[in-house]
Amino acid sequence: xxxxxxxxxxxxxxxxxxxxxxxxxxxxxxxxxxxxxxxxxxxxxxxxxxxxxxxxxxxxxxxxxxxxxxxxxxxxxxxxxxxxxxxxxxxxxxxxxxxxxxxxxxxxxxxxxxxxxxxxxxxxxxxxxxxxxxxxxxxxxxxxxxxxxxxx
Amino acid sequence: xxxxxxxxxxxxxxxxxxxxxxxxxxxxxxxxxxxxxxxxxxxxxxxxxxxxxxxxxxxxxxxxxxxxxxxxxxxxxxxxxxxxxxxxxxxxxxxxxxxxxxxxxxxxxxxxxxxxxxxxxx
Numbered sequence: 001x002x003x004x005x006x007x008x009x010x011x012x013x014x015x016x017x018x019x020x021x022x023x024x025x026x027x028x029x030x031x032x033x034x035x036x037x038x039x040x041x042x043x044x045x046x047x048x049x050x051x052x053x054x055x056x057x058x059x060x061x062x063x064x065x066x067x068x069x070x071x072x073x074x075x076x077x078x079x080x081x082x083x084x085x086x087x088x089x090x091x092x093x094x095x096x097x098x099x100x101x102x103x104x105x106x107x108x109x110x111x112x113x114x115x116x117x118x119x120x121x122x123x124x125x126x127x128x129x130x131x132x133x134x135x136x137x138x139x140x141x142x143x144x145x146x147x148x149x150x151x152x
Numbered sequence: 153x154x155x156x157x158x159x160x161x162x163x164x165x166x167x168x169x170x171x172x173x174x175x176x177x178x179x180x181x182x183x184x185x186x187x188x189x190x191x192x193x194x195x196x197x198x199x200x201x202x203x204x205x206x207x208x209x210x211x212x213x214x215x216x217x218x219x220x221x222x223x224x225x226x227x228x229x230x231x232x233x234x235x236x237x238x239x240x241x242x243x244x245x246x247x248x249x250x251x252x253x254x255x256x257x258x259x260x261x262x263x264x265x266x267x268x269x270x271x272x273x274x
Contacts, residue, residue, distance in 0.1 A: 024242040028235055028250045032257055039223050047219075 017140060018076040018084065026136055027073045029129060033122075034070040037063035037114050044111075052111035058098060059113045062126075065091050069133070085137050092130035095119060099127065154207060154269060157200045161228065162262035164193045168232070169255030176248035182239045186251065190236045197229045197258070204269075216268040224265050231258040 019027045041060040049056055065087050072084035099118035102109050112121060119126030168189050172182060204225045208214075214221035235254030239247030 020242065021244060021246050024238055024246045025250045025253060028238055028253055031234070035227065039227075043220065043223070 018073045018081060018137075023073065023136060026129075026133055027070065029125065030066060030070040030073060030133070033114070033126070033129070034063070034066040037066050040114070048111075052109065055109045055111045055113045055116075058094075058115065062091075062094060062114045065094065081137055081140055084133070088130045088133040088137065092127075092134070095126045095130065154200070154203055155266070157196065157203055158262050158266050158269075161193065161196045161200055162259045164189075164196060165232070165255045165258035165262065167255075168193050169252045169259065172248045172255065173252035176245045176252060179245045180248060181243045181245065182236075182248050182251055186239075186248070187236060190232050190251065193255070193258070194229070194232045194236075197232065200265075201225050201229050214269050221265070221268050224261060224268060228258055228261045228265065231261065 017023070037059065041056065041063040044052075044056040045060060069084055069087045069091065072080040072087065095115045095118060098113060098115040102113075102116040109116060114122065115126055118124060168186075171189060172186055175182065175186065204221065208218060208221070231254050232251075235251045239251045241247075242250065
């Protein structure tokens with residue numbers, strides 16, 4: 001992976017830097033998970049809630065987190081960057097906690113969630129994406145704004 | 153009719169992913185020819201929506217239910233146009249990488265569509 005945006009094209013340091021360069025690919029992948037997890041949660045909660053309530057509620061929670069991250073990345077700006085940092089951290093904690101939970105006590109989960117077994121059903125992307133996402137957000141400079149504290 | 157289309161979409165989507173992935177590796181943005189390729193894949197996916205809906209209309213029943221089947225059909229049709237738009241405003245290798253990811257996702261969707269339609273028995 002390249003450390004900085006492709007050379008050769010001058011890139012405006014605009015407000016929406018979160019979805020420029022590598023951020024575009026990250027945004028697309030989060031978009032896929034937002035759409036996928038949301039439709040899955042809506043379907044499961046509306047048709048078969050009683051079969052695995054815990055798994056489906058956790059799926060819905062994951063869906064909300066993915067939607068927030070996608071929206072924040074698309075919108076850009078410092079507030080969105082902070083919101084995305086919080087949500088992606090929650091995502092990482094969630095996938096690690098639920099991944100471990102499903103390993104230790106599979107009986108609690110008669111059906112899969114997006115985060116079961118650390119996202120094995122999704123090529124482990126649920127555990128890889130937040131790491132890449134955090135890396136990406138950390139190397140975004142805090143946007144200069146009048147009155148905003150400058151980064152250390 | 154549905155299975156050949158599923159295979160056609162999956163193969164062309166993987167080809168698109170490889171082609172745009174190659175452009176990304178060579179540090180190139182998506183060009184007109186890439187967009188022509190995206191159009192071909194999208195047309196096939198839209199034909200798949202029509203054929204799928206016609207088969208539903210004839211009373212055939214997807215193994216995993218109509219709602220899931222239609223949701224996947226529509227997602228498959230919108231996958232490539234969505235990444236195409238994203239790459240239009242990202243004129244770097246990362247625009248190409250985004251289309252490559254979209255093509256790969258579409259191929260995975262085709263595998264799922266086949267399972268949903270025919271059932272896997274597992």
